[in-house]
Amino acid sequence: MTEPWRDVTVPVEERVADLVARMDVAEKIAQLSSVWGVDPDVGEMAPMLRDGLGPMPAWSDLIAGGLGQLTRPFGTDPVGAADGMRALARRQRDVVAANRFGIPAQVHEESLTGLNAWRATIYPSPLCWAASFDPALVERMGAQIATTMRSLGIHQGLAPVLDVVRDHRWGRVEESLGEDPFLAGLVGAAYVRGLEGGGVVATLKHFVGYSASRAARNHAPVSMGPRELADVMLPPFEMALRAGARSVMNSYTDTDGVPAAADPALLTTLLRDELGFSGTVVSDYFSIAFLRTLHRVADTDGEAARLALEAGIDVELPSVNVYGGPLVDAVAAGAVDEKTVDRAVFRVLVQKCQLGLLDPGWAPAEPAEVDLDPPEARALAxxxxxxxxxxxxxxxxxxxxxxxxxxxxxxxxxxxxxxxxxxxxxxxxxxxxxxxxxxxxxxxxxxxxxxxxxxxxxxxxxxxxxxxxxxxxxxxxxxxxxxxxxxxxxxxxxxxxxxxxxxxxxxxxxxxxxxxxxxxxxxxxxxxxxxxxxxxxxxxxxxxxxxxxxxxxxxxxxxxxxxxxxxxxxxxxxxxxxxxxxxxxxxxxxxxxxxxxxxxQHSEVSVVDPTPLFPFGHGLSYAAATWGEVSAPADPSWDTEGTCEVSVVLANEADREVSEVVQVYLHDRSSSVVRPVQQLVGAARVDLAPGERARVRFGLHADLTSFTGRDLVRIVEPGQVELRVGASSADLRAVLPLELAGSTRQVGADRVLEPSIVVEPA
CATH class of the missing domain: 3.40.50.1700 (Glycoside hydrolase family 3 C-terminal domain)
Structure with a gap:
């Protein structure tokens, strides 16, 4: 009789529950670990990676009883596609043979500007994705990246970065999608749809608040209140989770003294209980060990393992340090409840099951000559x-x-x-x-x-x-x-x-x-x-x-x-x-x-003027669209539970194609907490051939006006607002005064996050 976990006709969660029940503690913990190479010298890529972590064990010891993930088999050394596939297949066969259930490893790679591998297409940076204001094109890029990754036997990509920029001196601005949470979410969600639609797990980085570090210093502490976290940092993650992302990576930083890697309020209460995430949380590289070596909230590796596992981190990347022997010992000593291990391994194995890694007859991809930079990818880039x-x-x-x-x-x-x-x-x-x-x-x-x-x-x-x-x-x-x-x-x-x-x-x-x-x-x-x-x-x-x-x-x-x-x-x-x-x-x-x-902003109470030289959303063209009527409903009353439609008519009176990015900003004239003067709630790129006219319609649900109130509950609040429509945050073509009418309404993670957009001939 076939064991239920091997039967593809049995529901995924039942298969995994059956498998977990057959595993001992060491086998379970092995599924939470990872290996970066066999005996790699990874210290060249970044400081402190192995500092204080001890020597790396032999390959056979690392995979004894199983392995959760293989780290960057193509993204660590310049290896050709066929040679990399041959080496990966050999490692996967070793992993399968080393555990009594024959479970292969999940393989991940960096995928921020395309697959981070030798001779693979290098797409524009994420700041360029955001500058395009073209989520459909970004989704196509994500799908093309997924096609390349899957052809090599890669299951997971470590992207996109959804950290909203708060200080441009931060080094990782180039990896971000800019300074606006709506734009970051819009574009980041498009990338996720492309990658996940191609069968590759997208990993959202870095949950949450990383980009708000003091003085813009990498890994530095974060001083941020819960309202800024909820209203600025969190929305891009919410939009990308709704797009289908199956993995999340923690931030390196601490917020008000609590490291993200050891914060159950972030990784469990917020991420899972409130946002409904059911995928895997993977550690940013070495961040669990950093709980001892850098944050110093743990005295031992076992204590670091306990803190991270209880917080909600399921997999330790990029190599096993504390989710190995130290965690096994902590369970044996009663310091870590085996049920906490079961929670993590269940999530890991559900994802492996979804990827087909638990199916009978699974075999690694065999070596092949794969064009990692095909003409269609270059054209897309x-x-x-x-x-x-x-x-x-x-x-x-x-x-x-x-x-x-x-x-x-x-x-x-x-x-x-x-x-x-x-x-x-x-x-x-x-x-x-x-x-x-x-x-x-x-x-x-x-x-x-x-x-x-x-x-x-x-x-x-x-x-x-x-x-x-x-x-x-x-x-x-x-x-x-x-x-x-x-x-x-x-x-x-x-x-x-x-x-x-x-x-x-x-x-x-x-x-x-x-x-x-x-x-x-x-x-x-x-x-x-x-x-x-x-x-x-x-x-x-x-x-x-x-x-x-x-x-x-x-x-x-x-x-x-x-x-x-x-x-x-x-x-x-x-x-x-x-x-x-x-x-x-x-x-x-x-x-x-x-x-x-x-x-x-600039005011008479300070001599320091922060007015930008070039504002958010700014961009010129050699030939621009001609703006026509910008209209809202004749009735200026906008129900706090309803939708307001805004339309803009554009025409191309030039002799060449033009492309306009219509931007809609919300201005709240008075609210119960201090809010930005304006914030983006809608954007649409409209391409027009010579002589063409179009009307773009935005259906803006009142949920898009929501914010975190004084009691830290997200609300839609009645009152006077304006919808400011223009070509940038400073180039406004129309201001539409409206009255949000009705009662204050509480909203949650299921609220409307994006407007509906229709572009039609005018």
């Missing part, structure tokens, strides 16, 4: 890069006139690294391999512009450092040109090996190194200067912007980024990206985002 380029300023110099002599200068002008964020494979892994090529064709801005223009080149200065002679050479090149394109920005890296990326926080938002000095020298030539920013965060350009002929921002636009930048500069593409982060005004005052109350 190019489309997303083009949609994400933001034209921030233009005096008419752009697009560049045909036949112009262009001086292309600057530290990011002639390097493919300028296109890549810190979680791309070349910057994350190949930085440790001097003799290994990227394995991809990644043009530089200089190369892309040389296809259409007469181009001269000078470095000017590296990202950091440089010489007077190099700056003088750039000045000479600019002097002899019709237009100077100054390509400035960041070097992505990890833990101090760059100016942007994990552990690469900054004290100010001045351009790194001597780049501002270079820019001033170029401006002094009298040649029109267009600044192209390839950056991981916004920088202060307030001292130069009035003298610049144009400003274009690409963030880290991926392998097709240079072509997208060149297409915009040459006018082949009508720029249509919008800023997901504000660019600071004079003085780089931080922390400051557009989500500020009255006293967080």
């Amino acid at each position: 190019r489309d997303l890069a083009r949609r994400s380029v933001v034209l921030m300023a233009n005096d008419g110099t752009l697009p560049l006139a045909a036949g112009s002599r262009i001086a292309v200068v600057g530290p990011r002008a002639d390097t493919d690294e300028a296109m890549l964020g810190c979680y791309s494979f070349p910057m994350h892994v190949l930085a440790h391999y001097d003799d290994v090529e990227t394995g991809l064709t990644i043009p530089t801005v200089r190369e892309a512009l040389a296809d259409a223009f007469e181009v001269s080149y000078a470095l000017g200065c590296p990202v950091l450092g440089g010489t007077d002679a190099d700056i003088a050479a750039a000045v000479a090149a600019a002097t002899d040109a019709d237009v100077c394109v100054a390509v400035l920005g960041d070097q992505a890296g990890l833990f101090g090996n760059g100016t942007s990326g994990e552990g690469c926080d900054v004290a100010t938002l001045d351009l790194p190194g001597r780049q501002e000095e270079l820019l001033e020298a170029l401006l002094a030539t009298g040649t029109p200067v267009v600044a192209v920013l390839l950056v991981g965060r916004p920088y202060d350009l307030s001292r130069q912007v009035s003298r610049l002929a144009g400003v274009v921002c690409g963030f880290f636009p991926g392998e097709e980024g240079a072509q997208a930048i060149a297409d915009v500069l040459a006018g082949r593409v009508n720029p249509s990206g919008r800023l997901p982060v504000s660019f600071p005004g004079s003085g780089s005052t931080q922390p400051s985002t557009y989500l500020a109350p009255v006293l967080g």
